[in-house]
Amino acid sequence: MIKEVIVVEGKDDTVAIKRAVEADTIETNGSAIGKDVLARIKLANERRGIIIFTDPDHAGERIRKIVASHAPGCKHAFLPQELASYNGDIGIENASPEAIRQALSSLRTETDSIHGEITLDDLMQAGLLVHPQASERRLQLGKLLGIGYANGKQFYKRCASFHISREEFYTAVDQLGYRLEDNGS
Structure with a gap:
């Protein structure tokens, strides 16, 4: 089980993460992240640490910045677009379990x-x-x-x-x- 809580964009991302690894997730439900979700993310970061794992697109980068600004010292996982694409759709939910495991094994910690x-x-x-x-x-x-x-x-x-x-x-x-x-x- 991964110690940190993985922050993803939505339910389909959670399903993809759970196919690849045993981990808890928090879903932002898109870029309009509510105060309650940010409070859960902050608490998770203080207690267990978080890994931000958003889609490799403009919206995902926006969410990454918002979450990182509320979670000092968080970790980041990055997935290349070509490993997260299916029929023109880009998202973590499209990645193979192996690609997800690889991204989670190459974490970067922000300062x-x-x-x-x-x-x-x-x-x-x-x-x-x-x-x-x-x-x-x-x-x-x-x-x-x-x-x-x-x-x-x-x-x-x-x-x-x-x-x-x-x-x-x-x-x-x-x-x-x-x-x-x-x-x-």
Whole structure:
């Protein structure tokens, strides 16, 4: 049994989680999260800890931010869109039990840190900003680092809040072959 309570968006997500692992869940019932649900999440975080496991889409990211702002030190599980898609629908409920177990085995703990080891220059050097394939590169690197997809600004913040080290970052960048030539600037 997973010690932490897993925060998901809805009932179908709970069913998918329970097919994959033995765990308790709290459902947000979408992005209009009520005060009572936030109070349950806060209590669960204080007593057992929580894992935020929302859909890999815009609404899921919005819910993730809301929940994380009420649960300091929470853990995050990320699932790539291609493992959560079925007939054009994106959601945890579409993921296989194995994909869910994999996401739950690669948790990241969030901190309040706004300054990490990774700089904006590091992101530029890896072609994650202002590059024709920047979005695709962030998608692939986010998968490899276990922090999910994010726009450039959010990717930078995630590297800091999840304490991604320079060594970890550049190992992943090199594995994907993303390091750009130094242009002398």
